[in-house]
Structures are given as C-alpha cells and as structure tokens.
Amino acid sequence: MTALVLLDHxxxxxxxxxxxxxxxxxxxxxxxxxVTGDAAxxxxxxxxxxxxxxxxxxxxxxxxxxxxxxxxxxxxxAASYDHVVAAAGAxxxxxxxxxxxxxxxxxxxxxxxIVDAQTFVRxxxxxxxxxxxxxxxxxxxxxxxxxxFDAAAAEGGSAPVEVVAAVESxxxxxxxxxxxxxxxxxxxxxxxxxVSGGRGMGSEEKFHALDPLADALGxxxxxxxxxxxxxxVPNELxxxxxxxxxxxxxxxxxxxxxAIQHLAGMKDSRVIVAVNKDPEAPIFQVADYGIVGDLxxxxxxxxxxxxx
Amino acid sequence: MKILVPVKRVVDYxxxxxxxxxxxxxxxxxxxxxMNPFDEIAVEEAVRLREKGAAxxxxxxxxxxxxxxDTLRTAMAMGADRAILVLxxxxxxxxxxxxxxxxxxxxEGPSLVVLGKQAIDDDMNATGQMLAGLLGWGQGTFASKxxxxxxxxxxxxxxxxxxxxxxxxxxxxVTADLRLNEPRYASLPNIMKAKKKPLETIPxxxxxxxxxPRLTIVSVAEPTERKAGIKLGxxxxxxEKLRNEAKVI
Numbered sequence: 001m002t003a004l005v006l007l008d009h010x011x012x013x014x015x016x017x018x019x020x021x022x023x024x025x026x027x028x029x030x031x032x033x034x035v036t037g038d039a040a041x042x043x044x045x046x047x048x049x050x051x052x053x054x055x056x057x058x059x060x061x062x063x064x065x066x067x068x069x070x071x072x073x074x075x076x077x078a079a080s081y082d083h084v085v086a087a088a089g090a091x092x093x094x095x096x097x098x099x100x101x102x103x104x105x106x107x108x109x110x111x112x113x114i115v116d117a118q119t120f121v122r123x124x125x126x127x128x129x130x131x132x133x134x135x136x137x138x139x140x141x142x143x144x145x146x147x148x149f150d151a152a153a154a155e156g157g158s159a160p161v162e163v164v165a166a167v168e169s170x171x172x173x174x175x176x177x178x179x180x181x182x183x184x185x186x187x188x189x190x191x192x193x194x195v196s197g198g199r200g201m202g203s204e205e206k207f208h209a210l211d212p213l214a215d216a217l218g219x220x221x222x223x224x225x226x227x228x229x230x231x232x233v234p235n236e237l238x239x240x241x242x243x244x245x246x247x248x249x250x251x252x253x254x255x256x257x258x259a260i261q262h263l264a265g266m267k268d269s270r271v272i273v274a275v276n277k278d279p280e281a282p283i284f285q286v287a288d289y290g291i292v293g294d295l296x297x298x299x300x301x302x303x304x305x306x307x308x
Numbered sequence: 309m310k311i312l313v314p315v316k317r318v319v320d321y322x323x324x325x326x327x328x329x330x331x332x333x334x335x336x337x338x339x340x341x342x343m344n345p346f347d348e349i350a351v352e353e354a355v356r357l358r359e360k361g362a363a364x365x366x367x368x369x370x371x372x373x374x375x376x377x378d379t380l381r382t383a384m385a386m387g388a389d390r391a392i393l394v395l396x397x398x399x400x401x402x403x404x405x406x407x408x409x410x411x412x413x414x415x416e417g418p419s420l421v422v423l424g425k426q427a428i429d430d431d432m433n434a435t436g437q438m439l440a441g442l443l444g445w446g447q448g449t450f451a452s453k454x455x456x457x458x459x460x461x462x463x464x465x466x467x468x469x470x471x472x473x474x475x476x477x478x479x480x481x482v483t484a485d486l487r488l489n490e491p492r493y494a495s496l497p498n499i500m501k502a503k504k505k506p507l508e509t510i511p512x513x514x515x516x517x518x519x520x521p522r523l524t525i526v527s528v529a530e531p532t533e534r535k536a537g538i539k540l541g542x543x544x545x546x547x548e549k550l551r552n553e554a555k556v557i
Contacts, residue, residue: 010469017468066474067437067447090467094449097402097434101441106403106522107434119526124430125325129334132526172446172480176462176473189468193557217557225486235452235487236470241428242486244468250556260324267534271554273546279539288537289549301543306557308547 001029001117003083004055006074007045008065008091009037011180014044016190017087017146019154024144025085026050026152027114034077034164036062036070042161049153059166064175065091071098072169078103078139082117088143088245089189100141107141108133110245112148126241127264146189147247147268181234188237191220193250194269196239198262199226200255200276200295207232210254213299216306222246222266224256240265254295258283275299309363309456309478311354312418313388314409315347315370317379318429331527334429343379346424348386349484352491353454354422355387362456365389367416371408373397377507384502385494391505396512396519404519406438411515413443418479420461425450425483436483446476450485 003025007018014035025031032053035045042056055077061069074095078084084099086092088110100107112130113121119134120142188194195214201207207227214221222239223232239246241264251269256262258274258281266272267286274287275295284290291298319325319334320342326335343351357363368383370376371394380391394408413421426433440447448454448463452471455462461476466485494502512519540546550557 010467015468064472067440067449071437071441090450090465093433094437094447097437098441098447100434101403101406101438104403106401107432107438108523109432109434122431123531124528125319125334126428126431127531128325129327129528130531131528133523134526135523137522170444170446172444172477174475176475178467178470178472180470228487234470235466235485236468241431250550250554267531271550271556272534272537273550284539285536286534288554289546290537290539291541291543291546292539298543302547305544305547 001082002080003028003031003085004077004081005031005033006084006086006092006095007033007035008087008089009035009041012041014041015087015089016151016187017089019048019151020146020149021085021087021144022048022050022152023149024111024114025083028083028117032081034074036065046159046161047155047157049156051157051159054159054161055164056161057166058163061166065095066173066175067094067098068173069169070095071102073164073167074099075102076167077164082139084139084141086143088145092143096141096143103139103141105137105139105141106135107143108135109143111142111144126261127267128260145245147245151190181236185214186218186220188220188222188239188244189246191248193217193219194222194239194246194248195219195252195254196222196224196256197227197232197254198224198256199230201227201232204232209296209299212303216303224259224262253283253287254299256283257281258286309419310365310367310416311357311363312413312416312421313347313350313354313366313368313383314421314423314435315351315368315379315383316344316427317341317370317372317376318344318427321345321428327528327530331529333525333528341375343382344424344427346426346484348491349486349488350422350424351383351386351388352489353484356489357456358387363420367392367418369394369409369412371396371400371405371512380507381502382494384505385499386492389505391507393507393509394512394515395509398519400519401521401523402432402434402438403522404517405435406442407517408512408515408519409439410442411517420456420478420480420482422482422484425485436481440481446480448474448476448480449483451482452485452487454482454488
C-alpha cells in the first residue's frame with residue numbers, strides 16, 4: 001500500500017508539522033509526497049527520511065496552496081493511492097476535505113493514533129472524548145495531529161522528484177496577500193518548550209514580560225483564547241481547541257486559569273508548569289508543578305534562577 | 309443577493325461532555341443543547357451583510373431532529389429572515405450534510421453560503437470545504453474578515469503563521485472563525501418576532517440524497533486524565549525540579 005502526503009509549506013520552508021504527517025503515513029505503507037512551490041521545496045522534500053517519491057506540482061497556480069486547484073490535483077492523483085494524508089494545520093484542513101468531497105469520501109480529521117489501515121483514533125468534543133472510527137471508504141483521507149507523531153528526519157533521504165502536470169479546476173479563487181508574523185522564536189507546534197500567557201498578563205505591553213523567560217529557554221510563546229480575545233497577542237499564538245494543539249516537553253502556563261478549551265490544546269504536554277494567583281485555578285489540576293503567586297514576580301525570579 | 313447559513317444543534321459549549329457507559333458515544337439525552345458557537349458567528353456575519361445592504365435575504369437551514377427548530381428560531385431571532393429544517397433522526401456526517409446542502413443551494417440559489425468552520429461536537433471542520441468542492445465554488449475558510457463587492461468576496465483567513473487574503477468569485481463559500489465578529493444577543497421583541505417567521509420542514513428522504521454513514525464508531529472513550537502534581541514555594545525550587553526531577557531543561 002502507498003500513501004500520498006500533502007506537504008504544506010510556509011515562508012519558503014516545509015512546515016515541521018508536515019514531517020509528522022510523513023511519520024504517520026509511513027505506518028500505512030510506502031510514502032510519496034506532493035509539494036507545491038519552487039524547485040528548492042521539492043529538493044527539500046526529497047531529502048526527508050522515509051519518502052520514496054516526490055511529486056512536484058510546479059505550476060504557479062499551486063504555489064499558494066489555494067484549495068480550489070490543489071484539491072482537484074490531490075483528487076486526481078489519489079487514484080494511485082490508498083491513503084491521502086496531511087498535517088492537521090490550516091492547509092490540510094482547507095484542502096483535504098474538499099479533495100475528499102471530489103472523491104466521494106468522508107475525511108477523518110485530527111487523527112492522533114492509527115489502529116490499522118481502516119481504523120483511526122481522533123478526539124471529539126474538544127478532546128473530552130476519543131473516538132475510534134473505522135472507514136468503509138475505498139480510499140482514506142486523513143489529517144493527523146503533529147503533536148501525536150514524531151517528525152520524520154528532514155535530512156537523510158534521496159527520493160526522486162517527478163514534476164506533475166496541472167489539472168483542470170474551477171478558476172474561482174485568487175491569492176491576494178499574506179501577513180506572516182515575523183518571529184525569531186521556534187514554531188509553536190514543534191517547539192520543545194512553550195511559555196504561554198493568559199488573561200492574567202493584563203495587557204499587550206505586559207505580555208512581553210514572558211519574553212526574557214522564552215529567550216532563556218529557547219521557547220515558543222503561546223497564549224490562551226482569553227489573552228487573544230483581550231487583544232494582547234495575535235490569534236496565531238492561541239493554544240486550545242480553537243487554536244493550535246501542542247504537546248511540548250515542557251509547557252509553562254502563566255496567568256492562565258485552565259478553561260476546558262485551553263486544556264484541550266496542551267494537556268498532552270510531557271511536563272506542565274502553572275503559575276497563577278488563584279490557588280483554585282483549574283490549571284493546577286493538570287500541572288505537574290505549580291506556584292501560587294504573582295507571575296510578574298515569579299517570571300523574573302525564574303529567569304535569574306535559570307542563569308545559575 | 310441571498311445568503312444561506314447552515315446551523316447545527318450541539319451540546320452547549322458550557323456543558324462538560326460525558327462519555328456513555330457503554331462507550332457508544334457522548335451522552336446527549338437530557339443535556340442542554342444550543343446552536344454551535346461558530347454557526348452563531350456565521351449567522352451574525354450574514355445578518356450584518358444584509359444590514360449593510362450587501363445582501364437582501366438570510367435563510368438559515370438545519371439538518372436534524374424536530375428540536376433543531378429551536379436552533380433555527382434562535383437564528384431568526386438574531387435576524388435571519390426564514391428557515392428550513394431538513395428533518396432526520398440520523399446524525400449525518402459532513403459528506404452527507406454537504407450533499408443535502410448542495411440540493412438546497414440548487415433550490416434556493418444563494419450567492420453566498422456562510423458556515424461555522426467546525427461544529428464543537430464532532431470537531432470535523434469539513435462541511436464548508438466539502439460543499440464548496442461539490443459545487444465547484446471558491447472557499448474562504450477560517451475567515452476573520454469578509455468584504456463583498458463587485459461580484460467577488462474578499463476573505464481574510466486565519467492560517468498557521470498569520471493571515472492571508474483570498475478573493476473569490478461569487479457564488480462562494482465562507483467558513484467563520486472566532487475573530488470574524490461577536491454575535492449579538494437576541495432581544496425579547498426579536499425572539500417574539502422570530503416565532504412568526506416562516507419555517508419550512510422537508511423530510512430528508514424527499515431530497516433523494518444518500519446519507520449512509522461511511523464511518524463506523526468502534527468506540528468512544530474518556531481520555532486518560534492527568535493528575536495534579538505538587539505546589540512549590542519558589543522559582544528556584546521550580547528550576548531545580550525541572551532540571552533534576554523532570555529533566556526537561
């Protein structure tokens with residue numbers, strides 16, 4: 001059996017979450033990948049360990065991963081595959097359901113575990129339940145949670161690259177512009193350490209109190225939905241049911257109460273630390289280590305202690 | 309221009325879901341049900357477009373049991389003009405829902421379909437994309453801003469590393485993300501008025517759509533709970549634990 005993985009990219013780089021999709025697909029069989037954009041991206045794809053063939057959709061219409069042309073291409077290529085897989089990120093969730101509709105297949109999103117070639121585990125109700133589902137479709141179309149599968153090594157492979165021709169699709173959409181937040185910090189979904197702030201951060205300005213700690217730990221910065229809704233930080237930092245799902249080695253929550261919707265996004269982290277003024281905050285029920293106190297005092301103390 | 313807004317009746321977002329003892333699903337009997345929060349945002353956006361003069365009529369549709377009428381009345385209290393209930397006892401998957409909606413789109417002829425990006429029960433995040441695929445329409449998913457002008461819709465989309473804008477030819481599909489708007493509360497007079505707005509019921513079987521599920525639920529289980537750990541007195545102690553006990557830094 002062979003699986004086709006749609007590798008998504010951003011800012012000229014293959015997203016790390018896509019490497020986790022390669023690992024998941026390898027559980028299902030031989031792995032071919034489909035990548036759009038320039039030749040450098042196709043070359044990067046060919047070096048991923050475990051990939052046996054790269055399909056490069058070099059036509060300019062695919063460069064921005066627009067769903068309308070890309071789903072049509074995925075659906076036409078799917079004829080040769082048993083499984084179509086992508087990371088459960090913005091691109092995979094935009095493109096794969098559309099491709100599945102073209103194939104008359106019910107997609108299986110957010111897979112966290114593969115039982116066998118037909119059977120998958122996925123969270124429902126914001127992770128309050130885990131459903132094991134078996135698909136009766138001839139082809140399986142799935143997105144996988146990157147937090148649940150290790151990333152494949154970005155180097156070590158040498159797969160051949162085949163350029164695939166464009167296919168017909170409705171010409172109804174046009175890419176206009178993109179604004180990526182420029183950050184020197186690691187990607188939230190693949191960082192080893194995540195430092196997150198909540199409503200307790202107080203303001204956009206005071207949210208930066210976390211920066212020295214994130215710098216000291218080489219951590220990504222995240223936020224609760226409350227902090228995003230209060231306008232402290234942009235939405236792409238949101239961790240939770242309606243934001244990003246993360247599972248770092250260490251997750252540190254500052255001024256986050258621990259609403260169910262936030263816990264859904266980080267409770268699979270290996271070690272959780274919570275700092276909150278309220279000793280009754282639900283976040284302490286999932287934290288391995290907690291400090292009841294003022295985060296604006298604790299954060300500088302942590303930065304100092306880390307220097308020792 | 310007509311806007312169609314599909315809405316789903318789900319377990320209220322304030323209720324902690326409980327897995328049934330036999331592992332067949334999540335308990336919904338006797339549980340408070342409400343409109344899917346993302347669908348409320350979709351209704352709000354459609355009503356705002358009509359209020360701005362960009363649309364002439366907002367039609368809401370739900371596919372489900374008789375009680376989904378309440379959800380439709382809520383949408384009409386928010387400002388939708390009329391409602392359609394596609395009656396079924398089943399809980400159809402996104403593929404079947406998209407096929408039913410395609411039939412309704414062919415019947416109603418909307419220029420825009422606005423949906424919530426996902427339902428908070430099955431968390432599928434698929435129906436809008438699938439409907440767009442079946443219709444061959446453009447799709448602006450995870451929308452944080454929507455502007456309709458000159459036969460096109462400009463959609464700002466939430467993506468992993470920021471935001472992007474796509475321009476779609478009408479008719480088109482938009483799926484609402486959280487930041488698109490803040491839905492209004494329905495006022496009492498509007499709730500009363502909504503009771504008199506037209507609500508048409510169509511048995512799902514009359515649409516001639518194959519709604520058979522493709523996925524079998526093998527089991528539904530509670531996730532393993534984390535246990536609360538220990539409280540520490542100082543930052544120094546925490547760093548020591550992280551270094552020597554947890555060994556994560």
